[in-house]
Amino acid sequence: MKFSFDSKRPLLGLLSLVLLLPSCKEAVVTEAPPLKVNVVTAIQNDVPLYEEFVAQVYGKSDVDIRARVEGWVTSVNFKEGSAVKKGQLLYTIDDIEYKNRMDRQASEVTRANTELVRAESELSRVRPLTELNALSQKDLDNAVAEYEAAKAHVNATQSSLDNAKIELGYTRVYAPFDGIIGISNVREGDYVSRVGGSSVLATISSVDGVRVRFQISEREYLRIAQLSMEERAEARNNVQLILADGTVYSEMGSVSFGDREIDPSTGTLTLEASFPNPTGLLRPGLFVKARILMSTYPGAVMVPQRAVAQLQHIAQVYVVTDSSSLQVTSVETGPKVGDAWIIKSGLKAGDRVAIIGAAGLTADSKIEVVDQKWPEDQK
Incomplete structure (x- = not known):
């Protein structure tokens, strides 16, 4: 049996297969959707610059009521923690x-x-x-x-x-002034003496005004000392209190004195500020923060701290361009104020910047702008 073989037929079939392959494969080109990015607008204001210090409240007068004679306590004539009047009978001692x-x-x-x-x-x-x-x-x-x-x-x-x-x-112990009396250290029937631990019967605090004491470091002292006379006067008379719940006390205070020396054991200087206390909200022993107005930064451009990326000594922000893309811009930062950062150069008021943290956020990313209100208290 004889087989006929055409040498041109396999070559033609292979060529046909090669020509058909491109037509069987379609090119697929996908474009990533734009990223939703929270965007805020840089603002410009005159910004007061404050320094905060941990402080403690004291009464305008905190007086220990002491026994001046020895004997048995025969009566306690007040309610602990209550308000007392000057001349009110507090204790009687066996006479x-x-x-x-x-x-x-x-x-x-x-x-x-x-x-x-x-x-x-x-x-x-x-x-x-x-x-x-x-x-x-x-x-x-x-x-x-x-x-x-x-x-x-x-x-x-x-x-x-x-x-x-x-x-x-002295067997009759009276309140020396109007105030609030604390817990009694003795009870009826206790023996008291004019010396030793038993001499302190209770403590009375005058709270129509309070004293607030806090410490500043040597470096802070030197910086304050180098302020102008007008700046020091403004700082002295513009003291605020931040309470433990984060609220600002309604009354302003003023620095009344500074200690004569830097404490060598702590390297700090003790300052005391006086505050009115008309409602009696402040009590002795309360821990607060004293906030002092040091100076005012005129025409400060500000953005939220979370909009600034820091890498070593370089600070950058993502500025939104007209084409809804991002452009990385280096900036020079100044002091922090609340949740904001003062930008000394690199931004101007009205520039729109992205909040950092979106996944895949890079320079020239196509974005979908989500405007955010900032600061939160703006109308």
Whole structure:
């Protein structure tokens, strides 16, 4: 059997297959959808620059009420933590011993006065007789000495009586001024002394005004000291309080004094500011932040801190272009103010910048702008 073989047929088939392959494969070109990016507008304002310091509140007056005599507490006449008035009775201490002492001193005064009368009478008798030479000069000198001694004894016993009356008065403990009294350290039946730990009965604080103390570092002190006189005066009279819940206290305060020296153990200087407290909101011991206006940055351009990318010493922002794409711009940052960053150069007011953090966000990315209100309190 013979097979016929055409050498041209396989070549033609292969060529036909090659020509058909491009027509069987369609080119697929996909374009990524634009990324949704939150965008804010750079703003420009005169910005007050503050410094914040951890501080503690003290009463305008914080006075320990101490026992000035020894004895048993017979009554406690106030409610702990309540407001008290000047002159209000707080404690009574057993006064029998002090009454007896006062009575003894009163009898001594009576005896001394009797002796003074006798000595005065004797001097009145001796003096004319001495002038008539009926008695010697020595007799007159003795009579004068007895009279002066009797008079001095009256003064001494009267002083002892006065002291006994004062100690008797100390058995009644009164409030020295209007204020709020704290927890009592003693109860009825406790023994108190004028020395030692038992002498402090309670503490009263005057809270119609308060003192706030805080410390600044040596570096902060030097920076403040180099401010102009006008800037220091403005800083001194513009002190705010940030309360523990983050709210700003409604009343402004002023720095009343600074300590005489830098504490060598901590390297800090203690300052004290005074604040009115008309509602009694502030209590002694409260921890707050003292915020002081140091200066004002005029015409500051600001963007949110989260819109600034930092890499080592380089700061960049993503600026939205007219074609809804992003352009990386290097900026020079200034101080931080709240959640914002002051931009010293590289941006101008009205520039729109992207909030960093969107996945796949790069320069020249096509974006879909989602405008965000910033700052949050703007209308």
